[in-house]
Amino acid sequence: MDEAMMLEWIRLVWNRRASALLRLRSMLVLDAFRGHLTDAVKRALDDGKMHLAVIPSGMTSTLQPLDVALNKPFKDLEYQDNSLDGTEGDALWEAASDKLSSSEDTGASLD
Structure with missing residues (x-):
């Protein structure tokens, strides 16, 4: 995920949740990925009255236990089963992003 995709996610997903629509102050917790x-x-988060909390590098196992307990083993199995090379996540994100963008333009449901 790069900066452009992160900004699109903020606009299409994060800014549309109920507390954002009510303009309530909120916090988004992210890892230290540069994007x-x-x-x-x-700036986009601040404009939406959102505080950014950053999980320091090396703290995932302590602060994101589900990432360690569920996501990593699942990804490892998927890579083994499908001989994935680890870059497929970007393609999946782009496909989901395209679907979000097209549904926004047409007003169609994502279901």
Whole structure:
């Protein structure tokens, strides 16, 4: 995920949740990936009255236990079963992003 995709996710997903629509102050917790920490992303979150909390590098196992207990083993099995090379997540994100963008333009449901 790069800065552009993060900004699109903020616009299409994060800004459309109920507390965002009510303009309530909120917090988004992200890892220290550089695409999450650009000035443009920070500005977009601040404009939406959102506070960004960053999980420091190396703290995933402590602060994101589900990522360690569920996501990693699942991804490992998927890579083994399907001989994936680890870059498929970007393609899946792009496909989901395209689907979100087209449904927004047409007003169609994602179901």
